[in-house]
Amino acid sequence: MSQGNGKSLRVGVVRNEDGSLALTSPGVGVWRLGPSVGRALLSGGGSASADEASCGVLSVLGVDYRLLLPPGVAGRVVSRLAAEEREPNVDYGARLLELAPLGGAEAAAAASGQSASAATGLVFRAPMSGRFYLRPAPDKPAFAEVGATLTRGQTVCLLEVMKTFNRLALSGEDLPERVRVLAVVPADGEDINRGDVLLRLEPG
Amino acid sequence: MSDPSPYVGIRRLFVANRGEVAARVARTCDALGITPVFGVSEADREAPYTRGREVVVLGRGRASESYLDAPRVVQAAVQARCSALHPGWGFLSENPVFASLCAAHGVTFIGPPPAVMQLMGKKTPAKRAMGLAGLSLIPGSDGILADADDAERVAREVGYPVLLKAESGGGGRGMRIARSESEIRAAFEDASAEALACFADDRVYLEKLIEKGRHVEVQLLADRYGNVVHLGERDCSVQRNHQKLIEESPAPGLSPDELARTLAAAVRACQQIGYVGAGTMEFLLDEGGTLRFMEMNTRLQVEHSVSELRSGVDLVAEQIRVASGHRLSFTQDQIALTGHAIECRINAEDPEQGWKPSPGVLTRFDLPAQVPGAVRVDTHVEVGYEVPPFYDSLLCKVITRGATRDEAADRMIAALSELICEGVPTTTAMHRAVLGSAAFRSNQYDTSGIPGWPASEGR
Numbered sequence: 001m002s003q004g005n006g007k008s009l010r011v012g013v014v015r016n017e018d019g020s021l022a023l024t025s026p027g028v029g030v031w032r033l034g035p036s037v038g039r040a041l042l043s044g045g046g047s048a049s050a051d052e053a054s055c056g057v058l059s060v061l062g063v064d065y066r067l068l069l070p071p072g073v074a075g076r077v078v079s080r081l082a083a084e085e086r087e088p089n090v091d092y093g094a095r096l097l098e099l100a101p102l103g104g105a106e107a108a109a110a111a112s113g114q115s116a117s118a119a120t121g122l123v124f125r126a127p128m129s130g131r132f133y134l135r136p137a138p139d140k141p142a143f144a145e146v147g148a149t150l151t152r153g154q155t156v157c158l159l160e161v162m163k164t165f166n167r168l169a170l171s172g173e174d175l176p177e178r179v180r181v182l183a184v185v186p187a188d189g190e191d192i193n194r195g196d197v198l199l200r201l202e203p204g
Numbered sequence: 205m206s207d208p209s210p211y212v213g214i215r216r217l218f219v220a221n222r223g224e225v226a227a228r229v230a231r232t233c234d235a236l237g238i239t240p241v242f243g244v245s246e247a248d249r250e251a252p253y254t255r256g257r258e259v260v261v262l263g264r265g266r267a268s269e270s271y272l273d274a275p276r277v278v279q280a281a282v283q284a285r286c287s288a289l290h291p292g293w294g295f296l297s298e299n300p301v302f303a304s305l306c307a308a309h310g311v312t313f314i315g316p317p318p319a320v321m322q323l324m325g326k327k328t329p330a331k332r333a334m335g336l337a338g339l340s341l342i343p344g345s346d347g348i349l350a351d352a353d354d355a356e357r358v359a360r361e362v363g364y365p366v367l368l369k370a371e372s373g374g375g376g377r378g379m380r381i382a383r384s385e386s387e388i389r390a391a392f393e394d395a396s397a398e399a400l401a402c403f404a405d406d407r408v409y410l411e412k413l414i415e416k417g418r419h420v421e422v423q424l425l426a427d428r429y430g431n432v433v434h435l436g437e438r439d440c441s442v443q444r445n446h447q448k449l450i451e452e453s454p455a456p457g458l459s460p461d462e463l464a465r466t467l468a469a470a471v472r473a474c475q476q477i478g479y480v481g482a483g484t485m486e487f488l489l490d491e492g493g494t495l496r497f498m499e500m501n502t503r504l505q506v507e508h509s510v511s512e513l514r515s516g517v518d519l520v521a522e523q524i525r526v527a528s529g530h531r532l533s534f535t536q537d538q539i540a541l542t543g544h545a546i547e548c549r550i551n552a553e554d555p556e557q558g559w560k561p562s563p564g565v566l567t568r569f570d571l572p573a574q575v576p577g578a579v580r581v582d583t584h585v586e587v588g589y590e591v592p593p594f595y596d597s598l599l600c601k602v603i604t605r606g607a608t609r610d611e612a613a614d615r616m617i618a619a620l621s622e623l624i625c626e627g628v629p630t631t632t633a634m635h636r637a638v639l640g641s642a643a644f645r646s647n648q649y650d651t652s653g654i655p656g657w658p659a660s661e662g663r
Contacts, residue, residue: 028262028280060279061309089283091261092270093246129563129593131266136393138400158397162561162597163377165398191266191593 008066011055011096013073021075021099025090026067029060032087034067034096039077041099043069055097058090067096075099122179122201124170129193130161132186142188148181149204156199159192168198178204213528214238214288214312218281221292222271224598225504227253227584229290232520241284243277245270247592253584260284265594271295272404274302281311288312288527290520294596297503298325298372314527316426316481316502323477324500327371328409331497334485337473339466339497342488344411355392355410356385362412368392370399371407376446378402381413414496416650418489419443420455422470423511425482425519427526432474433536434467435511435519441651442638444559449631449654450638451507452546453514456609456647459493466495482508482523506549506601509582513545513605544612545605546639548620552597554629555657563593567627572602572619579604579619591628599630613639 012024025031034056035041041055055067079098082088090096126132134142134157144156152175155167170179179201186192217233219226219242226242230253233240241258244251247265260280263270271277272295281289289311291297300318307313315321324330328347335341345358348371359366359382368391370378378399380391392408400406423435439455440448455463470485484505487495508519517539526532553559569587574580583600591597602619606612620636634657638644641656649655 026263028260028276028283030283061275061282061305063275091280092263092276093261128560133397136390137397137406140393160401161593162563162595163398163402164561165394165401 006066007063008068009058010070011067012093013070014095019101020078021073021101022095023055023069023073023097023099025058025092025094025096027058027060027065028092029058029065029090030087031067031081031090031094031096032057032059032064034080035077037077037079040075040102041069041077041097042074042102043071073099074102076102121182122172122175122203123197124156124172124175124199124201126159126192126194126196126198127168128159128161130159130166130191132188132190132192132198133158133160133165134184134188142184144181144184144199146181146183149178150181150201151178175201176203180204214524216241216284216286216288217314217524218243218277218284218286218289218311219292220271220277220281220289221295221297222248222251222584223595224506224582224584224601225292225294228582229292229520230257232518232524235518236521236524238524241281241286243271243280245594247594251584252586252589258284265592267295267594268404274299274305277302278305278309278311281306282309286311288314288524290314290523291503293501293503293506298501300325312527314481314523316479316483320477320479321502324479324483324502325372327369327373327499330500333477334473334497334500337476338469339473339485339487340494342411342414342496342498345409348407348409349392352389352392355382355408356388358410359385359388362410365413365415367411367413368395368408369411370395370403370405371409372403372405373399376443376448378408379446411498414488414490415652416491418455418457419448419486419651420458420489420495421484421486421505422467423482423484423505423508423519424470424474424479425517425522425526425532426474426479427532428480428529429531430475431532431535432471432479433532433534433539434471435515435517435539436541437463437467438507438510440507441649442644442654443651444654446651448507448549450546450548450635451510452544452609452612453510453541454544455489458489458495462493462495481526482519506598507547509580509601509603510545510547511541513577513580513603514541514543515539543605543607544609545603546609546612546616547601547603548616548635548639549601549631550599550623550625550635551631552591552599552628553631555631555634557629561597562628563591564628565590566599566625568624569599569626570622570624571600572622577605578615581619599625599628610645613645 009026014022058065078100159166183200216239230240243262296302300321303313303318349355365383368380380395382388382391395408396406418441426432438453440451442450484501486498566589580603604615637659638656643655
């Protein structure tokens, strides 16, 4: 995430029940140069260019990381962590800034996040929780790609469970012998839960 | 055996680990009057062993964003005003860059000097150094494998079966066996990928697989004044996929002469490389009765408790002592290794279902009664604990000691019958079957199979 001559990190966002936001520390370090109470914060359209997007600096062993707002966040600072302390030490997840919403713009952005598409048709689900890997090694081809035809028993991904790599074979009572991949649902390296849909399939 | 000298200098110690070892280190801190501060991931924030303790939240659950992020961990130790850091096992415990980073920021790393870790952590230079000190070696690749082609070439030279091992590995991770040329590429890729995920280093090397071997290791302790002692050996031959399940000491069936020769050479080797702290040299006992050096773990090991029970030494206290610049509190002559000790690692895995690790919530967790010197239980969990999916599956260790091997094993079976865990499957029943089996009792097994398991095979 480094850009230009400086390094940057995105702060975390916690949405409170009343619609206000809290911005949280993405790491452990000394928090400096945070915006003052009353300041309006607005994330840039995508390229974080403006100082407006800065939530201060996190110093980790003397290296400064500019803290940026994630996309789709807008608000006015109503309070900051340890207001009496200019440069507090913070943990990961520490609530740095509390924001009051600016207007209706960000509400729309937040809503677009989740659209639970009904899982009709054939799917292959994760038999256990873990981290999903699509490739045997970072520079190797994917086990399963959209449009590819798979047969039962074929390896479709790696699942890292408690530091052990497991090869997942295509299986399932309702699956035909050959299937075609319509979609690979998790991103490579994503943490998934048991029962999550990994592949959307159709008879091949 | 205790020395009344104070542990000057360390008042606050950062525990840069999680789970059982974090709880273990804290126990010694409490005994020494040191305040432990735990670095925890978000997933371990509510862990029982952190209750009422000082913590710094490092980052997200996955280790690369918390326990494995060296600058993050050192920054956390500094801002928690800790003057020392215990790395535990796994994670950053054998990372010399991390040890150097600690030193650069005024934090005493509880482990050997970074240069020695560098030498012994890189398995191939370590083999060379140990060979020079007079230890026997296993044939294999001359250093790191460049790629899958290289693996194939070396394997052909050495002869199948072969074992691929992570250069920065430990704890059995990043290892794969290839029995023929058709398996070598997948084995290389899987070992590399697992090594990258576990140790942030995808380099692997190759050794001839000695199939009928026994795993024997030597526990060592050294101070910075050249004093080195051993606490005897441990046999860890009951394994599955290089994951140790049962460890014991003394090693059954090992000739006293070969043991004495190896213990002396191991102590000499530590002196030659300037080792400081606790460390373990691992050997393969081949069918000819020779102990061949595999690797040195420059850290505390999970099974250190076996040697503690036999010797009465607190290994973590000695680690802290020598890291602070003190001398070892005893000499070799003062060490008495008595009785026979056995440790069982209880994991949240289901041996009946392909040893599948199972995250979940413990709905019941009753532990055996502890008896000083005879039954010891080390754990970091309790009823209501949720086993997170990010880390290894160890739930607890049970260690027993008896006058003889049979007595220790009988005591273990009795202790395990008191261990009741519900909510996640465990390996407890497997352990009881193994300890009661004729194969285990008569010492007829090696690292290629688990004696007495599966029980139906009647081995």
